[in-house]
Amino acid sequence: MSATYFPSDEIVSRYRSRRTALAYVRLARPFTLVAPAMGMASGGVVAYFAEGDKFAASGWDFLKVLLLGTLAGALLNAASNALNQIFDLDIDRINKPDRVLCKGDISILGAGVFTGITGTLALMLAGVISTLTGHWGTLALFVAAALFSVFYSAPPFRMKSRAWWANLTVAVPRGTLLKVAGWSLAQSILSWEAWYIGLIMGIFLLGATTTKDFADARGDAAYGVKTLPVLYGARKAAKLVAPFLVLPFLLLPLAVGIGMTTGFHLLTGHPVDMTILGVICALWGAHIAARILSDPESLTNTENHPAWRHMYYLMIFIQIGFVLAYVPYGFYGQILSELT
Incomplete structure (x- = not known):
């Protein structure tokens, strides 16, 4: 005797499938994918219009590579986010109990498969880009960034628990390497200009990374993760990271000044635009630093504190600013x- 079929069974099945799909989207943390995607795109556009030899024979050839690179940057960051949540599960049960792994919406195995798929796709796209451009730089930088993600989250390295080393392990791939990887979509990575721009972003993130650690201090301390707020306390940690929110952006007008006085142009964008961009970002960074320093203890009580959001918006702004410059x-x- 066959089982009776109820239309509601299909509805329930579709609901569960949709809920699972949404859980994987939340695992990727889509809002945090915007900055790396824009970093790749911005770096590519900057390299395309900067002085130097270009890979692409036409604008359309470059556009194809740019779209692939932007997607690859987002996928690699999604893999990094998922990997971090796997190894931070116990900490997140204290700090972020609403995350999908904590609630059981996704299994550890499922998150691991998601990490493997998104990471592999990112590296495959980087390989395709390197094939299209005939240059190894994109794939090499993506492999390096992926290794940094593993070193940050996974034992036995677990750089996340090592104070300034944790910040460096985030700043190098997500600041410096990401920007240079974007550059590699149009030009060789053997360029002073590419690494100078990457240096600005890397120094900024070396301090800005800590803005997300304040709210996680309770769980991190419980499991021996020595972030700056855990190691030094909220007030001293705020003082330590504040300069990194301002000083890196002054490297833009500095480069312009060096070019005007010596004729050696570290940056080949519009001098006035780059100077204005540097000043605006430095002032914005000073505003973020002031908010952090005025009440550092409040950072430990609020996830996605306004200071963290401002930091993220500033990252997006400077990507757009580089393009305009x-x-x-x-x-x-x-x-x-x-x-028309």
């Missing part, structure tokens, strides 16, 4: 004329 003024008019 490098795209020729006449380019926008050319696009408008072609569209």
Whole structure:
């Protein structure tokens, strides 16, 4: 005798499938994927309009590589997010109990499979890009960034628990290497300009990374994870990271000044635009630093504190700012004329 079929069974099945899919989206933490995707895209556009030899024979060839690179950057960061949640599960049960692994919406195995798939896809796309450009830089930088993610989260390295080393393990791949990987979409990574821009982002993240650690201090301390807020307390940690939110951006007007006085141009974008960008970002960073220093204890009580959000918005702003500082003024008019 066959089992009776109820239409509601299919509805329940679809609901569960949709709920599972949404859980994996939450595991990836989509909001945090915006900055790395924009970092890749911004780095590529900057390299395309900067002085130097370009890989792409045409704008359309570059656009294809740019889209692949942007997707690869987002996928690699999704893999990193998932990997970190796997190894931080016990800590997250204290700090972030609403996360999908803590609630049991996804199993550890499922999260591991997700990490493997997204990480592999990111590296495959990087390999495709290196094949299309005929340059090894993109794949090499993605492999290096992936290794940094493993070193940060997974034993026996577990750099996350080692104070400044934790910050460095985040700043290098997500700040410096990501920006240079974007550059590699259009030009060789053997470029002073690429690494100078990457240095600015890396120094910024060396301090800015700590803004997310304040709210996690209770759980981190319980499991021996020595972030700066755990090691030094909220007030001293705030004082330590504040300079990193301001000083890196002054490297932009510094590079402009060096170019004007010596003729050696570290950056080949519009000098006035880069100076303005550096000043705006330094002032914004000073505002973030002031908010942190005014009441550092409040950072330990609020996840996604306004200071952290400002830091993230600043990261997105500077990616857009770099593009505007490098795209020729006449380019926008050319696009408008072609569209009309």
